[in-house]
Amino acid sequence: MEKADIAEAGIAYRLEDQVGFLLRLASQRHAAIFQKHAVEGLTPTQFSTLLRISEVGQVSQNQLGRLAAMDVATIKGVVDRLKDKGLVASKSDASDKRRSIILLTPAGTALIADLKRSGAVITHETLAPLTRAEQRSLVALLRKIT
C-alpha cells in the first residue's frame, strides 16, 4: 500500500536530499571561502594547475589538464590566464612538434609555498563544521565516488 501511495502521490523526492544538489551547495560554500583567502586572486582551477606543475616540473598542456582534471578546452584557458599573470611559461617540445611544454616561471615558483599555506587554511575552514573523524570520513567518501 505504501508503494502504491508513493506512486500515486508522486515519488517522495526531496531536492535537499540529493547528492548532486548537495555537491553544488558545498562547492558554492567552498568557492566563497576559497575566494576570501585566495592568493593573487587565483581561482581554484588556477591554484590546482599551479600545484600540479610544481609537482611534476614540466608537462605538456594536455597532460597537465589530465593531472588537474580539466578538459582540453578548459586547461587552455586556465594556462592562458596563468601566462598573462606571469606565473607559467611555455616552450615547444623539440622531440614532438605537437606538444607545448608548460612550466613555472620564477614568480610562479615563488608562490607555491604561499599557495599551500592558504590551501590548508581554505580546507580547514571549509571542514570547520565537522569533527576530525567526520572530516576524514567525508574525504574518504568523496574519494570513493570519484
Next chain:
Amino acid sequence: MEKADIAEAGIAYRLEDQVGFLLRLASQRHAAIFQKHAVEGLTPTQFSTLLRISEVGQVSQNQLGRLAAMDVATIKGVVDRLKDKGLVASKSDASDKRRSIILLTPAGTALIADLKRSGAVITHETLAPLTRAEQRSLVALLRKIT
C-alpha cells in the same frame, strides 16, 4: 623535528586530499551521470529550478533563485532557457510591479514525475560505489558543510 622537516621541505599538501578538489571531481562525475539520464536535455540547474517551482506553485524570479541556490544573474538565464523550452512561463505581479511571477506551463507540469524518476536514478548511480550506510553518511556530512 618533524614539524621543522615539514616547514623546510614545504608543507605536505596533497591536492587529492583537499575537499575542494574532491568536490570538483565528484561534481564532474555526477554531471556526467546526470547528462546520461537527463530528460529533455535538461541541465542540473534547470532540473532543480523546475522542481522548486513545482513545490511552491508560483514564485518571483529572485525568490526562485534563492530556493534553488542560484545567483540573480544565473537564475535569469536558467528561467530564460526554460521559457524557450516552453516549460515555464512568467506573468507580472499585480501588487508589485517589480516582480515577475514564474510558474510551470502544462508541458512543464507534465514533466515533473519523469524528472523525479530520472533524478532518483541519477542519485542512485552517483552513489553506487558506496554502501547504504556510507550513502547516508555522505549526504549527512555534505549537508553539514553547506
Next chain:
DNA sequence: ATGCGATTGTTTGCACGCAAACGATAAGAG
C-alpha cells in the same frame, strides 16, 4: 615508405556562476 589511426592543441558554441553597476519600484521613517 606510406598511409591510417591516435594524439596534441585550437576554436566555437552553449550553460552555469558570481561580482558589480544600473534603473524601477516598494516600504518605512520622519
Next chain:
DNA sequence: CTCTTATCGTTTGCGTGCAAACAATCGCAT
C-alpha cells in the same frame, strides 16, 4: 508626503566546464 533604504530584475564582464569539429603531427602496421 517625501526622503531614504531595500528589493526586484537586468546587463556586462570574467572564469570555468564540456561537446564537437578541425589542422598538425606522430607512430605504427603493412
